[in-house]
Amino acid sequence: MTWWSEPLRRWTDALEIDVVVEHAPTSDPTVIGLWSEQRNEWWFQLDESTRVRFPDWKPTEAMREALGFTLLGGRDVARPAVDRMEQAYRTLIEMDVHGLVRASTAHVQPCIPSSEYWVYPGYLFLVRRNRDDGSLEEANSSWTQVSSDMLSAILGEGWHRELGERRDVVAYLPLAKLEEAVLDLSEADDELHVMDRLNSVAKLLVSAIAEDAYFDVRVAVSRRIEKPSQIHAGLASALLATRLQWLDNARTAVFGEGLLPLFATLASNEAVDAFWQVLLERAQLPVDAWPDDWLDIVQGVIQANLNISEAARILYVHRNTLIHKLDRLAQVTGHDVRDVTDAMVLYVAALLKTQQVALK
Incomplete structure (x- = not known):
């Protein structure tokens, strides 16, 4: 609770008016505690970084002076504001x-x-x-x-x-x-x-x-x-x-x-090593020998919800070309991204690989 919160709330409740309190930093100390009218709305600068806006309220000068005096009366001038x-x-x-x-x-x-x-x-x-x-x-x-x-x-x-x-x-x-x-x-x-x-x-x-x-x-x-x-x-x-x-x-x-990117990021080194060990049991080739574009292919198919025609559009390749690439990827990895379970396995592998490359 700030020094101006309670008096502002008392006023707004009593008058049944809406307020919008906003971050509005100023380097001019002379504007603090002053009213201004912008776009047919009244504003009051509370401190070095905060002002309050009164939509749909048309206060008289006396009302503005009274509210301003009430707000500034509770200000702790000895303690600077902390952002x-x-x-x-x-x-x-x-x-x-x-x-x-x-x-x-x-x-x-x-x-x-x-x-x-x-x-x-x-x-x-x-x-x-x-x-x-x-x-x-x-x-x-x-x-x-x-x-x-x-x-x-x-x-x-x-x-x-x-x-x-x-x-x-x-x-x-x-x-x-x-x-x-x-x-x-x-x-x-x-x-x-x-x-x-x-x-x-x-x-x-x-x-x-x-x-x-x-x-x-x-x-x-x-x-x-x-x-x-x-x-x-x-x-x-x-x-x-x-x-x-x-x-x-x-x-x-x-x-x-x-969720899957989160778990891939939080996974311990031991969990990641175990994942790759199990994954590569079915693979014919080590990861470094997989097709150069396997990461893009997996993420494209996942993004397309396993719809091959849509994945081909996302990846900017002909559908038949993509099918050939998917057949080759299934052969070398032992996992077919067209199968939902295999797709999730390869997707996690793609996330871990992307993370590994980014950290190098």
Whole structure:
């Protein structure tokens, strides 16, 4: 609970008005404690990093002065504000997968003061640039504006901010607003599962940012957040999802979808060695002698849900060519990716191999 939380809540409850508390850093100390009007809405700068917006409220000058005096009256001016969200993010981003798994289930004190005013349940969207252009001030300025515009256009006017040295962007989307964010649903898509809808929004963000601003990004979606004490876990789960993206070379990831990549990443060295030993008992050749494109073939067939014609389209090869490749792969590995059980075995093998190559 921050110094302004209780007086703000008392006022908003008494007047029955809505508020949106947002991260809004300022380097100008003279604006703290002042009101401003933007887009026909009143804003109040609470401190160096936070402001509150009052949608659909038209206060008189006397009401603004009274509320401002009440809010600032509880401020602890002797103790500087600590950006706990930034601290939490920088700590989480340094964790390995095992640490992120533990953090994604923890309940801790909310790291965002405004979160007590959010609508729950909801999800965090984490947007990260693939190239590190942090040294380019012009690119960073453009990125800040683009990310803000795109998030507002697709997710709505909700909470979002930049975090970390690479200026990753995290935004919160209430579940109640999810359907509004999926702009391109056809009537046949009305029954999509929540995860499918989240993935649709993530893909929309990737494509919109690429097409309109030429930034190559990846988007990860957190676990379901039910209350403020789960926001830290939500942030950890979004980072965990990004760690698993590279295994499938995916641009989007929704936490909870990548169970096999997660297990492949968490597997001990002993478990991995035992897996390869059993797998190679049926193989005619060692892994290094398998076809050069076996990883792409396996992932393509899995992505196509074992539909060979669709897999051929994904892999940009003729269907007959792919069938020949699958026959050859089955011969040398002892596993036929057209069989669902064998496909899962080869998929795990592909994940482990991709992980091994990435760590070299």
